[in-house]
Amino acid sequence: MKKTKGIVSLITAGTMLISGAMLAGCEKKDDEMLTVAIGQFGEHGSLDNCREGFIEGLRQEGFEEGKNIEIIYQNASFDTGNCTIIAQNFVAQDPDLICAVATPIAVTCYNEAYEKEIPVVFTAITDPEGAKLTEGEVTGTSDALPxxxxxxxxxxxxxxxxxxxxxxxxxxxxxxxxxxxxxxxxxxxxxxxxxxxxxxxxxxxxxxxxxxxxxxxxxxxxxxxxxxxxxxxxxxxxxxxxxxxxxxxxxxxxxxxxxxxLEYFDLGVQTGKMAAKILRGEAKASEIEYETVTExxxxxxxxxxxxxxxxxxxxxxxxxxxxxxx
Amino acid sequence: MNLETVIGALNLGSIYAVMALGIYITYKILDFPDLTVDGSFPLGGAVTAAIINAGGNPAAAIAASAIAGTFAGFLTGVIHVKLKIRDLLSGIIMMTALYSVNFIIVGSKASLPVTGKDTVFSNSFTRNLFGEKASDNAPLHSLFDFKELITVVIFLIVLKVLLDLFMKSKRGYLLKAMGDNPTVVATLAKNGGNVKIMGLAIANAFVSVSGSLFCQYNKTFFLTDGTGKMVIGLAAVIIGINIFGKIRHIASTTAVMIGAVIYTACVTLALAKFPANIMKLVTAVLFLLVLVLGQVKIGTLNFSSKKGGDKK
CATH class of the missing domain: 3.40.50.2300 (Response regulator)
Structure with a gap:
C-alpha cells in the first residue's frame, strides 16, 4: 500500500515532464519550410533592434517568415541557466540555423549545437575570439565599437x-x-x-x-x-x-x-544577410569569417x-x- | 519540445539537484536562510574554469570546488556564530565578498570559456564510449543523447548516498538536533555553534559542486552565474518537500532532488511554449499548480499523512 503511494507520486512527477513533451510532440516539420531559431539574451533595446534587423536582413534576401521560413524566438531574461535551456530546446527541434543575440546565449547555443553541426550565427558580440566562437559551424557579426x-x-x-x-x-x-x-x-x-x-x-x-x-x-x-x-x-x-x-x-x-x-538594426541586417547565404547553401558557416560593422x-x-x-x-x-x- | 528537450531539462535539473541538497541542509535542517549560495555556486564554476584552463583534470576541479565551497560555508558560519551577525546578513556578506573572489579566480574576466577542453561530460573516456558527434559510431552510441545525464546522475547518486550516510552518523544526528531543538545539543554538552558551522560548510560544498558541474555542462563560466541561484534552490526544496516529503518511502533528500527536476521542467516548459514577455508569469503559475496539485494528490492518497501546507 505504502509502496504504491510512493510509486504513484513518482509517476505523477514523470507524467508532468512527459506530458509537457507530448503537448508539443505533434509539431511536424514542413519540408518546404526552413526553420530559423533566434535566441536573445534578454529584453533590451539594442538587442531587440539587432533581432529585428536580422529578420529584415533575411527578408531582403528573400526569406520571409510564414512564407518560406519559420522563426522560433526565445528570450533568456538575462539568466545564463535559461540560455542553456533555450539552447537545448533549439537543438532538440533541429532547426536549419540558430541566430544568437549577445555573448552568453551564443556560447551556449554554439556548445549545444556543436555535436549536431547546426550552424550558429551570432550578433551583438564584441569579442568573438575571446568567447571562442571562431571554430566549427559558427559565424556572425561583432559590435566592436569604433x-x-x-x-x-x-x-x-x-x-x-x-x-x-x-x-x-x-x-x-x-x-x-x-x-x-x-x-x-x-x-x-x-x-x-x-x-x-x-x-x-x-x-x-x-x-x-x-x-x-x-x-x-x-x-x-x-x-x-x-x-x-x-x-x-x-x-x-x-x-x-x-x-x-x-x-x-x-x-x-x-x-x-x-x-x-553603430546602429544595431544595421548590424542585424548585416547578420541576416550572412545567415541567408548559409540557408541557401552557398557557403557553410565555418567558411565565413565573422564581420565587424561596416559603417x-x-x-x-x-x-x-x-x-x-x-x-x-x-x-x-x-x-x-x-x-x-x- | 521532444525527447531531447526533456533530457536537457533532466540534465540541468539534476545539476540543480546537487545544489538543492545543500540548500536542504541549511534551509530545512538548520533553519538557516543561507544567501552564501549566490556566491558559492559561481565559486565552484570559477574554480573549475580556472583549473580546467590551466590544464587540470575536470574531476579534480570538482573536488577543488567542493573544498572552496566548504571554506566559503565555514566562513559564513564563523561570521554568524563567532561574530554574532544575523543569519541573512552573514550570507549577504559572504555572497558580496565572493563576487570579487570569483572575479579574481578567473583572472579578472567577466567570463572564462572551457570550450574545447576536457570536462567530466566530454573527455577521451566518454568520447570512446559514446562517440564525439551525433553521426559517429561508438559502442554505446545509442545512448549518445543520454551521456550527460548518465554522468550527472552518477554524481548525484554518489553525493546523495554520502549525505544520507552522514545524516545517520553521530554528527548527522547532532546537525538535525541543532535545527529541531538547539537545547538538545547543549544538553549533550556539544557546542551548537560548531555544529551550525559544520552544516553550512557541508551545504556550500554541495552548492559549489553543483556550480562546477554547471560550468562544465555550459562549457563557460559567467560572473553572473550565481544570480538567483538561492531562489532556484529554495523553490526546488519547497516543491520537493511539499509534494514528496510526506511519503514514507521517499527520503527527504530524494524529494528535494525531484523538486529540482520539477522546477527545471516548469521553467523549460514556460520558456519553450510561451512568449518571452509572459514567461516568468507562466513559471509562477506552474509552480503554484505543482504545489496545489501536490497537496491534492497526497491528501487523497495518503490518509496517514498530515494535510499539506504545514511545512515551511
Missing part, C-alpha cells in the same frame, strides 16, 4: 581634455574588451583613461561621483548595466559641467553630447553641446547626424 574614431572625436571637440572617465560592469565581457582597446589607443591621442568598475546598476551613481573631479569628460560603452543608469549619470555630469560621449544613437538622444556609434555613424546632440558651451567644429558638422531637441 574606439579610434571616438577618441578622435573627443580630441576634436575638447582640445584641452586630458582624462576620459569610463564606467563599466565587471560581469560584461564586451566592456572588458572595449576598455582594453581604449587604454591601448588613448596614448595616441594624448588621453589617459580613468576607469571605474561596478557590479550592478545601483553603484553607478556612486561610481561616477568618485571620479568626477579627476576627469574632463566621460565616454560610454554599450555596457548594459551602466547605460541603464544613463539618466542619473547625465544629471551628475551635467551638474559638474562635464560632457558624456555616447556610443549609440539612443544614448545621444537621451543627452550624451556626441558619439561615434559608423556620428551622432551629435546640438542642444547638449550648446548648454555645455562646447563648439562644434566644421568637420564634425559636416558628418554629423543631429539628434535630440534643437
Amino acid at each position: 574606439v579610434e574614431e571616438q577618441l578622435q572625436l573627443i580630441r576634436e571637440l575638447m582640445p584641452e581634455a586630458k582624462k576620459i572617465g569610463i564606467l563599466y560592469t565587471t560581469s560584461e565581457t564586451n566592456s572588458e574588451y572595449t576598455i582594453n582597446l581604449y587604454k591601448e589607443l588613448a596614448g595616441d591621442y594624448g588621453f589617459e583613461i580613468v576607469t571605474k568598475a561596478v557590479s550592478d546598476g545601483s553603484e553607478v551613481s556612486l561610481a561616477i561621483e568618485s571620479i568626477m573631479d579627476e576627469v574632463d569628460c566621460f565616454s560610454n560603452l554599450t555596457d548594459n548595466t551602466v547605460v541603464g543608469q544613463l539618466d542619473i549619470m547625465l544629471e551628475k555630469a551635467g551638474n559638474a559641467g562635464k560632457p558624456i560621449f555616447g556610443s549609440e544613437i539612443e544614448q545621444i538622444k537621451k543627452g550624451c553630447i556626441a558619439g561615434e556609434g 559608423n555613424h556620428l551622432y551629435v546632440n546640438k542642444a547638449v553641446a550648446k548648454s555645455l558651451g562646447i563648439e562644434l567644429t566644421d568637420a564634425v558638422n559636416e558628418r554629423a547626424e543631429f539628434v535630440g531637441e534643437e
Whole structure:
C-alpha cells in the first residue's frame, strides 16, 4: 500500500515532464519550410533592434517568415541557466540555423549545437575570439565599437581634455574588451583613461561621483548595466559641467553630447544577410569569417553641446547626424 | 519540445539537484536562510574554469570546488556564530565578498570559456564510449543523447548516498538536533555553534559542486552565474518537500532532488511554449499548480499523512 503511494507520486512527477513533451510532440516539420531559431539574451533595446534587423536582413534576401521560413524566438531574461535551456530546446527541434543575440546565449547555443553541426550565427558580440566562437559551424557579426574614431572625436571637440572617465560592469565581457582597446589607443591621442568598475546598476551613481573631479569628460560603452543608469549619470555630469560621449544613437538622444556609434538594426541586417547565404547553401558557416560593422555613424546632440558651451567644429558638422531637441 | 528537450531539462535539473541538497541542509535542517549560495555556486564554476584552463583534470576541479565551497560555508558560519551577525546578513556578506573572489579566480574576466577542453561530460573516456558527434559510431552510441545525464546522475547518486550516510552518523544526528531543538545539543554538552558551522560548510560544498558541474555542462563560466541561484534552490526544496516529503518511502533528500527536476521542467516548459514577455508569469503559475496539485494528490492518497501546507 505504502509502496504504491510512493510509486504513484513518482509517476505523477514523470507524467508532468512527459506530458509537457507530448503537448508539443505533434509539431511536424514542413519540408518546404526552413526553420530559423533566434535566441536573445534578454529584453533590451539594442538587442531587440539587432533581432529585428536580422529578420529584415533575411527578408531582403528573400526569406520571409510564414512564407518560406519559420522563426522560433526565445528570450533568456538575462539568466545564463535559461540560455542553456533555450539552447537545448533549439537543438532538440533541429532547426536549419540558430541566430544568437549577445555573448552568453551564443556560447551556449554554439556548445549545444556543436555535436549536431547546426550552424550558429551570432550578433551583438564584441569579442568573438575571446568567447571562442571562431571554430566549427559558427559565424556572425561583432559590435566592436569604433574606439579610434571616438577618441578622435573627443580630441576634436575638447582640445584641452586630458582624462576620459569610463564606467563599466565587471560581469560584461564586451566592456572588458572595449576598455582594453581604449587604454591601448588613448596614448595616441594624448588621453589617459580613468576607469571605474561596478557590479550592478545601483553603484553607478556612486561610481561616477568618485571620479568626477579627476576627469574632463566621460565616454560610454554599450555596457548594459551602466547605460541603464544613463539618466542619473547625465544629471551628475551635467551638474559638474562635464560632457558624456555616447556610443549609440539612443544614448545621444537621451543627452550624451556626441558619439561615434553603430546602429544595431544595421548590424542585424548585416547578420541576416550572412545567415541567408548559409540557408541557401552557398557557403557553410565555418567558411565565413565573422564581420565587424561596416559603417559608423556620428551622432551629435546640438542642444547638449550648446548648454555645455562646447563648439562644434566644421568637420564634425559636416558628418554629423543631429539628434535630440534643437 | 521532444525527447531531447526533456533530457536537457533532466540534465540541468539534476545539476540543480546537487545544489538543492545543500540548500536542504541549511534551509530545512538548520533553519538557516543561507544567501552564501549566490556566491558559492559561481565559486565552484570559477574554480573549475580556472583549473580546467590551466590544464587540470575536470574531476579534480570538482573536488577543488567542493573544498572552496566548504571554506566559503565555514566562513559564513564563523561570521554568524563567532561574530554574532544575523543569519541573512552573514550570507549577504559572504555572497558580496565572493563576487570579487570569483572575479579574481578567473583572472579578472567577466567570463572564462572551457570550450574545447576536457570536462567530466566530454573527455577521451566518454568520447570512446559514446562517440564525439551525433553521426559517429561508438559502442554505446545509442545512448549518445543520454551521456550527460548518465554522468550527472552518477554524481548525484554518489553525493546523495554520502549525505544520507552522514545524516545517520553521530554528527548527522547532532546537525538535525541543532535545527529541531538547539537545547538538545547543549544538553549533550556539544557546542551548537560548531555544529551550525559544520552544516553550512557541508551545504556550500554541495552548492559549489553543483556550480562546477554547471560550468562544465555550459562549457563557460559567467560572473553572473550565481544570480538567483538561492531562489532556484529554495523553490526546488519547497516543491520537493511539499509534494514528496510526506511519503514514507521517499527520503527527504530524494524529494528535494525531484523538486529540482520539477522546477527545471516548469521553467523549460514556460520558456519553450510561451512568449518571452509572459514567461516568468507562466513559471509562477506552474509552480503554484505543482504545489496545489501536490497537496491534492497526497491528501487523497495518503490518509496517514498530515494535510499539506504545514511545512515551511
